[in-house]
Amino acid sequence: MQRIAGTEGGAEILRHQLTTAWEICLLDEGDDLDRDAGLADCDALIAMSFGHSALPAMPKLKLLQLPGAGYEQIEFAAVPAHCTVCNVFEHEYGMAEYVMAAMLEWQIGIRGMDAQLRQGAWRAGFVGGTPSHGELMGKSVGLVGYGHIGRAVATRAKAFGMQVAAVTRTPGNPDDCVDHIAGMDHLGTLCGEADFIVVACPLTEDTRGLIGPAEFRLMQDHAVLINVARGAVVDEDALFAACSTGTIGGAVIDVWYQYPDHADSVQLPSRHAFHALDNVVMTPHASGWTRELVARRWAVIADNLDRLAKGEPLRNVVQASE
Amino acid sequence: MQRIAGTEGGAEILRHQLTTAWEICLLDEGDDLDRDAGLADCDALIAMSFGHSALPAMPKLKLLQLPGAGYEQIEFAAVPAHCTVCNVFEHEYGMAEYVMAAMLEWQIGIRGMDAQLRQGAWRAGFVGGTPSHGELMGKSVGLVGYGHIGRAVATRAKAFGMQVAAVTRTPGNPDDCVDHIAGMDHLGTLCGEADFIVVACPLTEDTRGLIGPAEFRLMQDHAVLINVARGAVVDEDALFAACSTGTIGGAVIDVWYQYPDHADSVQLPSRHAFHALDNVVMTPHASGWTRELVARRWAVIADNLDRLAKGEPLRNVVQASE
Numbered sequence: 142m143q144r145i146a147g148t149e150g151g152a153e154i155l156r157h158q159l160t161t162a163w164e165i166c167l168l169d170e171g172d173d174l175d176r177d178a179g180l181a182d183c184d185a186l187i188a189m190s191f192g193h194s195a196l197p198a199m200p201k202l203k204l205l206q207l208p209g210a211g212y213e214q215i216e217f218a219a220v221p222a223h224c225t226v227c228n229v230f231e232h233e234y235g236m237a238e239y240v241m242a243a244m245l246e247w248q249i250g251i252r253g254m255d256a257q258l259r260q261g262a263w264r265a266g267f268v269g270g271t272p273s274h275g276e277l278m279g280k281s282v283g284l285v286g287y288g289h290i291g292r293a294v295a296t297r298a299k300a301f302g303m304q305v306a307a308v309t310r311t312p313g314n315p316d317d318c319v320d321h322i323a324g325m326d327h328l329g330t331l332c333g334e335a336d337f338i339v340v341a342c343p344l345t346e347d348t349r350g351l352i353g354p355a356e357f358r359l360m361q362d363h364a365v366l367i368n369v370a371r372g373a374v375v376d377e378d379a380l381f382a383a384c385s386t387g388t389i390g391g392a393v394i395d396v397w398y399q400y401p402d403h404a405d406s407v408q409l410p411s412r413h414a415f416h417a418l419d420n421v422v423m424t425p426h427a428s429g430w431t432r433e434l435v436a437r438r439w440a441v442i443a444d445n446l447d448r449l450a451k452g453e454p455l456r457n458v459v460q461a462s463e
Numbered sequence: 464m465q466r467i468a469g470t471e472g473g474a475e476i477l478r479h480q481l482t483t484a485w486e487i488c489l490l491d492e493g494d495d496l497d498r499d500a501g502l503a504d505c506d507a508l509i510a511m512s513f514g515h516s517a518l519p520a521m522p523k524l525k526l527l528q529l530p531g532a533g534y535e536q537i538e539f540a541a542v543p544a545h546c547t548v549c550n551v552f553e554h555e556y557g558m559a560e561y562v563m564a565a566m567l568e569w570q571i572g573i574r575g576m577d578a579q580l581r582q583g584a585w586r587a588g589f590v591g592g593t594p595s596h597g598e599l600m601g602k603s604v605g606l607v608g609y610g611h612i613g614r615a616v617a618t619r620a621k622a623f624g625m626q627v628a629a630v631t632r633t634p635g636n637p638d639d640c641v642d643h644i645a646g647m648d649h650l651g652t653l654c655g656e657a658d659f660i661v662v663a664c665p666l667t668e669d670t671r672g673l674i675g676p677a678e679f680r681l682m683q684d685h686a687v688l689i690n691v692a693r694g695a696v697v698d699e700d701a702l703f704a705a706c707s708t709g710t711i712g713g714a715v716i717d718v719w720y721q722y723p724d725h726a727d728s729v730q731l732p733s734r735h736a737f738h739a740l741d742n743v744v745m746t747p748h749a750s751g752w753t754r755e756l757v758a759r760r761w762a763v764i765a766d767n768l769d770r771l772a773k774g775e776p777l778r779n780v781v782q783a784s785e
Contacts, residue, residue: 234600238623242571245564252574254746259738261731263723263747276755278556300622301560401585409583416581424576425585433598 143450144201146180147187151208151439158443161450185446192216199224203462204449206442210289211343212459226460227445230289231437232429236341236369237293239428241301243393244282244337246422247365248275278302283335285351286342286370287312287322294339295319306331309342333359337367344371352376357383363390369428372396372411381413384421391420395428465772466523468502469509473530473761480765483772507768514538521546525784526771528764532611533665534781548782549767552611553759554751558663558691559615561750563623565715566604566659568744569687570597600624605657607673608664608692609634609644616661617641628653631664655681659689666693674698679705685712691750694718694733703735706743713742717750 146166147155155165166179180186181197185204193216202221207228220226246252250273282298284291287309295305295318306321308328315322323330328351332338338360342348352366353376360366366389368375377398383389397410415421445455467477468488477487488501502508503519507526515538524543529550542548568574572595604620606613609631617627617640628643630650637644645652650673654660660682664670674688675698682688688711690697699720705711719732737743767777 234624235598238567238599239571239573241623242564242567242573245560246568246573249561249564251561251564251568251744251746254749255744258732258745258747261738263730263732272752272754272756273749274753276557276753277560279755297619297622300619301563302556408585410580410585416583422573422577423580424573425580427576427595430594431596431598432594433601434594 143184144179144182145185145187145446146183147208151187151435151442154436154439155443155446158440159446160443161447163446163450185449187442190214192219204445204455206445207459208438208442215459217460220460222463225455225458225462227455227457228459229438229441229457231441232434233289233293234429235431235434236290236429237297239395239424240294240339240367240369240393241297243367243422244277244280244298244365247337247391247393248277248280250274280304280336281306281334282337282339283307283331284309284319285328285331285338285340285374287319288341288343290341290369291339292316292318294341306335328356329359332356332364333361335364336361337365340366340368340370340374342370342374344374348374350374350376352379354379354382357388360389362387365390365392367393369395372398377411377413381411381415384415384418385413387420391418391422393422393424395424396426400426465506466501466504467507467509467768468505469530473509473757473764476758476761477765477768480762481768482765483769485768485772507771509764512536514541526767526777528767529781530760530764537781539782542782544785547777547780547784549777549779550781551760551763551779553763554756555611555615556751557753557756558612558751559619561717561746562616562661562689562691562715563619565689565744566599566602566620566687569659569713569715570599570602572596602626602658603628603656604659604661605629605653606631606641607650607653607660607662607696609641610663610665612663612691613661614638614640616663628657650678651681654678654686655683657686658683659687662688662690662692662696664692664696666696670696672696672698674701676701676704679710682711684709687712687714689715691717694720699733699735703733703737706737706740707735709742713740713744715744715746717746718748722748 142162142164144164146168152165152167181199184201185206187206187208189207189209191205199221202224205220205224205226210228210230212228278301281304284294284307287307291307298305299318305319307319308323308325308331310325312322312324351374357379384392399408399410401408415423448455464484464486466486468490474487474489503521504523506523507528509528509530511529511531513527521543524546527542527546527548532550532552534550600623603626606616606629609629613629620627621640627641629641630645630647630653632647634644634646673696679701706714721730721732723730737745770777
């Protein structure tokens with residue numbers, strides 16, 4: 142029987158989903174990894190961080206499985222040569238649903254129609270004569286980044302008859318869901334042409350402040366910026382200025398500039414008063430954080446452990462063993 | 464040059480879009496058809512109603528083009544034998560967008576998250592720990608009716624990884640977007656299994672009150688009924704009872720039981736207080752009534768007139784000439 146240690150919950154799910162025999166060492170969130178006596182014997186470790194504390198030698202470690210996508214807390218130099226590092230996605234579906242929901246509601250405005258009709262007023266719609274809302278069909282969406290999230294948005298946007306463009310560091314890999322794909326140097330063109338600009342790229346030193354004053358000036362005055370990536374990819378001051386002065390139509394913002402330390406914090410998400418703007422939709426970094434995500438991620442993790450036990454190729458390899 | 468008469472607006476659009484030569488006789492909305500001297504010479508007529516007033520003989524009439532989909536105001540026996548009757552759709556795209564927007568928002572709840580975060584509260588999402596919302600992926604949608612609207616919903620629902628079932632009078636014509644299609648006698652099964660039940664069938668004597676107390680009792684307690692067809696397809700009392708007592712999860716209602724006579728009416732949409740329920744979304748018969756619809760319909764009408772002038776096959780034939 143092989144042995145796995147994990148610093149995150151999900152052991153109960155693992156127990157039900159694993160089809161190969163594993164001994165599960167569940168580490169408390171507060172435990173230091175190096176205080177666990179069993180760690181040196183583990184074949185696999187589930188953790189979002191690695192290499193930042195003094196670890197025992199792990200001569201049997203063959204898989205470092207991240208329970209999330211981001212590997213900024215992994216010190217790759219500290220990973221043993223015989224160990225493969227894998228991450229897990231599955232958040233792209235929820236995020237794409239959020240993006241589509243936001244674009245649809247921006248065009249249709251069900252919320253406003255509901256509020257009006259609840260007062261007994263048939264001023265819009267069938268009775269009022271002139272149509273009060275628009276469609277997504279035929280509109281264009283520009284994706285900044287074309288990874289898992291961008292592709293999930295593109296698949297759904299295409300089913301609505303939208304025009305889909307993308308800029309990415311790796312434009313050499315197009316698919317049927319994108320009408321136009323280009324390198325990051327075409328960001329300006331994308332900003333100028335898209336009705337909706339969706340930020341879905343990783344935050345790196347190259348992408349910090351990627352969407353700034355110059356990009357907002359290129360956008361159409363009805364354009365809507367949707368950020369589901371990381372707040373800092375979009376310049377905070379420029380975003381507030383663009384929304385508050387009407388340079389663009391508005392924004393849907395899920396990722397922010399200020400985060401609270403704990404759940405009950407009253408920390409505002411930005412130093413600017415986005416909450417005072419009615420052309421902004423604001424959500425608390427929740428676009429991909431769905432009930433289904435957790436179960437789906439642990440199913441992928443269980444599958445990877447089964448693959449390891451059976452000697453099959455692992456999924457979502459970030460760094461292969463030597 | 465051929466001659467067309469129309470009782471609806473759109474002449475300006477026709478003038479720009481026609482590629483063949485037509486003389487356009489624009490009739491005022493208030494005109495009786497039989498008072499227009501030029502009518503007897505027309506080759507085509509654009510009207511939503513026909514046969515209910517004393518018309519002059521129309522020896523040249525080859526096309527009766529409806530500017531909408533419903534032909535309940537056409538007296539087919541009065542249509543000359545040498546005249547083809549055509550209608551026009553194009554509303555299915557806006558309606559499908561409305562249905563998808565409603566289902567997505569039901570799962571995600573962007574509206575509620577926005578209201579909470581505007582108060583500075585990071586209680587949901589990334590910071591709060593437990594996910595606060597669900598996904599559409601993997602959920603099931605049951606379509607009551609599988610015509611233009613049902614198919615447009617199915618195409619989009621499939622792109623979200625939903626399970627799609629449909630009941631229809633004509634189940635012999637499945638496509639890639641529906642997982643299971645059956646006759647109307649399977650309505651009960653569909654009601655019992657679907658997370659979302661979308662009513663998208665015509666109102667006929669067979670479908671009046673089609674969704675009644677028995678059907679609501681079969682539905683799951685989280686099921687959501689979405690009606691974009693006609694109010695009377697769903698029993699008014701049963702719908703209110705199902706929503707207000709929690710027999711089902713709720714409803715999204717675009718079509719109603721009481722309509723106002725004029726735009727400023729304060730007529731309530733139902734004799735029940737749907738406006739007092741927070742598990743109901745209510746809109747004023749507006750799902751397909753988009754700005755884009757009008758232009759798209761007149762483009763189809765212009766194309767049909769061009770086809771008539773060039774002797775090509777007409778589109779959307781409701782009744783062919785003899």
